[in-house]
Amino acid sequence: MTKVRILYFASLREKIGKEAEEIELPSGVATVAALRSHLRGRGGLYESAFAEKALLRAAVNQDMVQPAAAIKAGDEIAFFPPVTGG
Amino acid sequence: MKISVQKEDFELGLEVQSLSKRSQSIGAVASFVGLVRDVPMTLEHYQGMTERAIAKIVEEASGRWQVMDCTVIHRYGALKPNDRIVMVAVASAHRGDAFAACEFIMDYLKTQAPFWKKEETREGARWVEAKASDDQAAERWK
Numbered sequence: 001m002t003k004v005r006i007l008y009f010a011s012l013r014e015k016i017g018k019e020a021e022e023i024e025l026p027s028g029v030a031t032v033a034a035l036r037s038h039l040r041g042r043g044g045l046y047e048s049a050f051a052e053k054a055l056l057r058a059a060v061n062q063d064m065v066q067p068a069a070a071i072k073a074g075d076e077i078a079f080f081p082p083v084t085g086g
Numbered sequence: 087m088k089i090s091v092q093k094e095d096f097e098l099g100l101e102v103q104s105l106s107k108r109s110q111s112i113g114a115v116a117s118f119v120g121l122v123r124d125v126p127m128t129l130e131h132y133q134g135m136t137e138r139a140i141a142k143i144v145e146e147a148s149g150r151w152q153v154m155d156c157t158v159i160h161r162y163g164a165l166k167p168n169d170r171i172v173m174v175a176v177a178s179a180h181r182g183d184a185f186a187a188c189e190f191i192m193d194y195l196k197t198q199a200p201f202w203k204k205e206e207t208r209e210g211a212r213w214v215e216a217k218a219s220d221d222q223a224a225e226r227w228k
Contacts, residue, residue, distance in 0.1 A: 009132055059132070062135035064200075080200065082216030083199060083200050085171075085196065086220075
């Protein structure tokens with residue numbers, strides 16, 4: 001398997017217009033931060049949704065992680081704005 | 087331990103009663119209920135991760151205080167003012183541990199559990215922005 005599943009939530013989901021997608025993990029993309037840059041590089045809706053100033057959090061396989069966290073094929077990676085539950 | 091992420095309402099009294107009966111050594115139960123304030127809202131969550139994140143928060147609390155048992159219920163979906171959103175009840179032998187663990191779990195829920203509120207204001211729907219004060223509330227336990 002060389003794909004990752006990416007999930008988007010809340011305002012990010014609305015900006016991109018989709019809640020999930022599977023993409024081929026590009027070679028050299030090994031961290032959450034690198035994936036974020038890759039998505040931003042797609043342009044269009046992604047460029048503004050993943051702009052550097054956009055305050056986003058991420059989870060890998062359902063654990064909240066820092067941008068430097070490693071990712072690999074088969075992972076479920078989620079991007080979302082800071083949480084507002086409770 | 088009971089963790090539930092649900093659309094349905096809950097009844098605090100019944101939950102506390104059921105929690106209290108799980109051990110004869112329980113001497114204190116501290117509980118908190120969070121309500122919708124002022125405007126209707128819809129709560130979205132990350133199914134699967136939510137339950138997992140709450141379990142991790144409870145585990146962290148159990149490492150710091152004596153938590154004999156606990157119940158955490160968080161609702162999602164459409165809610166209106168005065169509706170209950172969340173409840174945390176912690177059972178312990180003594181009140182100190184129960185109070186502290188209950189507050190800790192709520193503070194961490196605010197910053198770690200993947201929920202997002204969208205308010206239906208008169209000007210239209212808007213996503214609630216995370217508050218710096220919530221981060222600070224969680225930080226103080228470090």
